[in-house]
Amino acid sequence: MxxxxxxxxxxxxxxxxxxxxxxxxxxxxxxxxxxxxxxxxxxxxxxxxxxxxxxxxxxHGRVRGAERMLLTDEAVQQATAWPVAALRAGRLAGRDVHDVTCSVGAELGELLRAAGRVVGSDLDPLRARMAAHNVPGALVCVADALAPPSRGTVVVADPARRAGGRRIHDPGQLSPPLPGLLAAVDDRDYAIKCAPGLDTSVLEHSGEVQVVSLDGSVREACLWSPGLSAGVRRRATVVRSTAVDAASPWGPPRLVSDGLAVHVEEVTDGDDDEVDAHEEADRFIVDPDGAVVRSGLVRHWARRNGLRQLDPRIAHLTGPRVPGGYTGFEVLERCRLDRRELRKVLRRRDCGSLEILVRGVDTDPDVLRRSLSLGGSRPLALVVTRIGRSAVVFVCGPRTAAAGDAHPSR
Missing domain, CATH: 1.10.10 (Arc Repressor Mutant, subunit A)
Known part of the structure; x- marks a missing residue:
């Protein structure tokens, strides 16, 4: 345009x-x-x-009010899904906020709904004009994110993580560069959205790292300044959306809008993490949400849900039940990671289709599946994991939800 x-x-x-x-x-x-x-x-x-x-x-369904906005395809691809943006804005309720990478204003609109006075800026004059049209209640200007013209505001930023169609993994190559952005806002409160796989240990950041998933997919890691972290260093935020009138195993929704009810589960490093690790599986094996795994809070989530680890270094958990809102696998038997042995076991159990989960073992699930020559009629699952120094396989029933769940999460 x-x-x-x-x-x-x-x-x-x-x-x-x-x-x-x-x-x-x-x-x-x-x-x-x-x-x-x-x-x-x-x-x-x-x-x-x-x-x-x-x-x-x-x-539609990603940006609230999109039907009246001036948008481009590239801007929509970069936009944060509204439930995630709205939850971030909710943490800034009552504060004056400056979105220094506002683009066409998708997240700016969520900030305006929740925060105090809102300023948006972008280095691209065309996108700044589109944002001013899309969010008429915000003050929008053209400015460099590394030199925010506002004072006394919380800085919100979402550095561009793609260039030429390719994803950028080096924080210094983002636009604006993440190290420079952190230096520019060092004396202010901030919330900076990053890729979920970012190595935050290389950054000058001493506040909270929040990893967020939406409906089973890990979407982002958000860096919160110490002044907005309340002593938390790591947080996993698991967000799920359902139809407003749908039965839900996740309790009351945090947000309701556009026909969706948004449910939130959070775990932080302040929660209890005392859990046992034992190589014998209980009745079920449970795989935590990706946000829990990436934030390093597997033990904390396991403690909350009455589960334990099979190995202290691996995220596969086991327990007598599947936590509400999640799915798990009922353990049938344990095997070595030996294709001949697995073929015999799966043939005996009439296996025709197979879901395979792998953690801590260098095995390609697709290659393993093809090598097992499935010819039966029953769906089963394999959980391939490392316990101590050994690769172990648990042959399980198909993925199952907790009893009574209407909308289980993967």
Whole structure:
């Protein structure tokens, strides 16, 4: 999109063109015909209008209020899903906030709903203009994130983690560079969104690292300044969304909006982590949520749910039941990681399909599955794990939810 495109889309004629495009069918079978219809109406601005309308459709369910926003496909891909953004904004309730990488304003809108006065800025003048249109209650300007023009605000930032279609893993290559951003906000409260696999030990950061998952997928790690951490150094936030009227094993929702109920479970390094580790499995093996694993809080979560570890270094847990809202595997027998032995066991148990979980062992699940020559009719699971110095396989029943669960999480 060009500045001239944006100027046009903000006029009555531009809004009419967007309305025309929004009323067309953009499914694969009608894509060519719909594109042609918009081009006939306005060949000069058709591409920009189509980009906005298709981006709005992709943003549905991800960005609240997307249907009225000026968006681009790239901006939607970079936007934080609204339940995660809303929960972050909730921690900043009542504070004045400056989103220094506001892009087109997707997260800025969530901040405006929860926080006090809100400022947004972006180095790209076009995106700053789009943000000002999308979030009219916020003050938006063009500014470098490494030199925020505001004072007394909490700085919120989301450095770009992709360049040329590739994911960036070096914190110094992010945009803006993460070390420089931390230095720029060293004397302020901040919340900085990062990739969940980031090695935070190499950063000058002494506050909290919060790892967040949404509906079973780990989405981000957020760095919170010491002033916003309340003494917590590590936090796992497990977020799940259900239909508002759906039965839920996760208790009352934290947020309700757009037909969704948002449920939250949190574990921190302040929780009790005294659990046993013993190589004999109980009735079930349970795999914790990825946010719990990546935040290093497996023992804390196990203690809360009455589970123990099979090995103190491995995240596979075992217990007499599956915790509410989760799934697990009922243990049938234990084997060595030997393909001949496994083929005999699986043939005897009439196994026809197999889910394989691997931790601590250098084994490719797909290669292992192909080597087992499955020909039966029953679904089963293998949990391949390391206990001490040995690779061990637990042959289990198929993934099962806790008794009474309507919407179990993986």
């Amino acid at each position: 060009t500045p001239e495109d944006l100027d046009f889309l903000l006029t009555d004629a531009g809004r009419d063109l967007l309305a025309l495009a929004a009323g067309l069918d953009w499914s694969r079978g009608r894509l060519v015909a719909s594109t042609a219809a918009v081009r006939r109406a306005d060949p000069g601005h058709a591409a920009a209008a189509i980009d906005v309308v298709t981006a709005r459709r992709r943003a």
